[in-house]
Amino acid sequence: MPKIVGIDLGTTNSAVAAVEAGEPKILENNEGNRTTPSIVAISKAGERIAGLLAKRQAVTNPAHTIFSVKRLIGRKFSDPEVAEDKKWLPFEVREAKNGGVEIQMGDQWHNTEEISAWVLAKVKADAEANLGEKIEEAVITVPAYFDDSQRQATKNAGEIAGLKVLNH
Amino acid sequence: MNSTEEKDIPQNEGDDSSLDELKAQAQEYLDGWKRSKAELINFKKEESERVSSAQKFGQKALISDLLTVLDSFELALPSVGDENAVKGIEMIRGQMREVLKRYGVEVLGVNVGDAFDANIHESIEEVEGGEASTIAEVVSLGYALHGRTLRPARVKVFK
Numbered sequence: 001m002p003k004i005v006g007i008d009l010g011t012t013n014s015a016v017a018a019v020e021a022g023e024p025k026i027l028e029n030n031e032g033n034r035t036t037p038s039i040v041a042i043s044k045a046g047e048r049i050a051g052l053l054a055k056r057q058a059v060t061n062p063a064h065t066i067f068s069v070k071r072l073i074g075r076k077f078s079d080p081e082v083a084e085d086k087k088w089l090p091f092e093v094r095e096a097k098n099g100g101v102e103i104q105m106g107d108q109w110h111n112t113e114e115i116s117a118w119v120l121a122k123v124k125a126d127a128e129a130n131l132g133e134k135i136e137e138a139v140i141t142v143p144a145y146f147d148d149s150q151r152q153a154t155k156n157a158g159e160i161a162g163l164k165v166l167n168h
Numbered sequence: 169m170n171s172t173e174e175k176d177i178p179q180n181e182g183d184d185s186s187l188d189e190l191k192a193q194a195q196e197y198l199d200g201w202k203r204s205k206a207e208l209i210n211f212k213k214e215e216s217e218r219v220s221s222a223q224k225f226g227q228k229a230l231i232s233d234l235l236t237v238l239d240s241f242e243l244a245l246p247s248v249g250d251e252n253a254v255k256g257i258e259m260i261r262g263q264m265r266e267v268l269k270r271y272g273v274e275v276l277g278v279n280v281g282d283a284f285d286a287n288i289h290e291s292i293e294e295v296e297g298g299e300a301s302t303i304a305e306v307v308s309l310g311y312a313l314h315g316r317t318l319r320p321a322r323v324k325v326f327k
Contacts (some may be wrong), residue, residue, distance in 0.1 A: 020214070044301040056289065057291050060284075060292075
């Protein structure tokens, strides 16, 4: 039976755990760390990178390095929180056709779910390498204060990353 | 007697069903035992991988801290005027690199003009005057531990 992992999808860092011999255990990522920065980027060479590698080039590629997307996910562009965040975020943010938030990365615009999905895809791939098996299902954490839209958007992000997201 | 026979029939039926129950239970226990045995074999294998990884990477924190001492040697060298002192510091630096090498630490090769690579470099500033996305200046050296980047080289990158 394939393993089900638990993913703590954080604003700054994310972590993945799996149950081994009845106990949950945090899995190390490809860089040998127990947490992965929740950052994605299109590098200047046009490559899509995530996690620590995206963080390493953030200073010199601020417009196309996306972080703190959890602050925006599932929110309407008209949300005062979004307006507040837009003031300090170094990347471009605009209103999507559905009233949500879109972020520019490289020469394309992506919704917040897609961006979160890239972080999830990175932690999923690293967890698969660590466990030596495919991961199909996951539980993804959300803060208690997340409303239905934010919860649904997080779930959608998991599905874009190729995970069946379980409700617990 | 009639009353006894009447009692016997349901009792026999009860025996059959409890035999089935016991068989099912025995199968469940057998499955559980097989699963536990398989889990134990996997656990032993993973544990031995973990032990070997812990041996290789267990001193990561200590080695990372020692790298700051190596950084100080790099910083000291250009500002020391006396030739003998420079030689002495270079020898101590070499000795320390050798010690760390025995524990799997290698200096990551980085040169001005190399293309920026987030696997081994960390950009700390953008500067004008050269080919975009190439290294303009190496601020501190990077190191790898058993082939995995322990600390990337901190570099300035051309805009």
